[in-house]
Amino acid sequence: MNFHTRKWIRPEDLNANGTLFGGSLLKWIDEEAAIYAIIQLGNYRVVTKLISEINFQASALQGDLVEMGLIATHFGRTSLTMRAVVRNMITRKTILTIEKIVFVSIGDDGLPSPHGYDSITYKRDRMPTQHSATGAIRLP
């Protein structure tokens, strides 16, 4: 599992208990998983289909650093299933684990679209050359 993204816990990320607000964390995870799905499925149009049980095991305080890790666990026909782990880099405790996050690749018609992949890429070789929403073309 690769831990690409780190976050610094700021005052606006705290709950009334003075610890990390779960909603902030879930927003970061959903965005991280969306970017991971785009890289794996070669499609900017991916949507969250399912997030399984979220088990908050520990927390973080203002000023702590947390890191998020994702790994693809299953390539379906139109979907990608991932596992997520978030760790507190200061206390070294696991903050949460999510066993299943499912994203679906969407076609221009707005319906699930086969992505054609069955294994993880560790490169940027599947990045689409054109963004279907903006028409922007990526330079080589």
Ligand SMILES: CC(=O)SCCNC(=O)CCNC(=O)[C@H](O)C(C)(C)COP(=O)(O)OP(=O)(O)OC[C@H]1O[C@@H](n2cnc3c(N)ncnc32)[C@H](O)[C@@H]1OP(=O)(O)O
């Ligand atoms: C990044 C974001 O935040 S996106 C915003 C939040 N997400 C959304 O708004 C998505 C809203 N949902 C939808 O638009 C629709 O449910 C869609 C397009 C995602 C899927 O539509 P469905 O009618 O369920 O499509 P369909 O039955 O063909 O399933 C598509 C894939 O999802 C999988 N799937 C569907 N339901 C589930 C489920 N409950 N759990 C796990 N996988 C599921 C299917 O197995 C299929 O995968 P496969 O092709 O790899 O076998």
